[in-house]
Amino acid sequence: MIRNKHLAKCISDQGWHKFSKMLEYNLQPRNAELIEIGRFEPSSKMCSRCGNIKHDLKPSERTYHCDKCGPTINRDLNAAINIRNIRLIKVAQDMQEFPPVEIATSGLSPKEGG
Ligand SMILES: [Zn+2]
Incomplete structure (x- = not known):
């Protein structure tokens, strides 16, 4: 099969x-x-600090060094930070799409006996 x-x-x-x-x-x-992200999100190849994408990052390279902004970071930690950031962006987009409902307080009477 x-x-x-x-x-x-x-x-x-x-x-x-x-x-x-x-x-x-x-x-x-x-x-x-x-947190699930898209299959083609560059979580490992993207710098978690500046967003620079390192297209030639080999699977054997265990550290990520950004040529643009400079830091060297563990590859898996860099990817985890990127995944968290992708999730936070999605949450922010969802919040814009569905703004919080305004709660009308006028005209409501307090519960009796409470
Ligand atoms: Zn960078």
């Missing part, structure tokens, strides 16, 4: 889906959130 390209992709997608569901389940008691 794995030799069939389309079927292999479907199976690997199902595996990923199950894995992310297991992660979500295990994060719930910790009151933590699973």
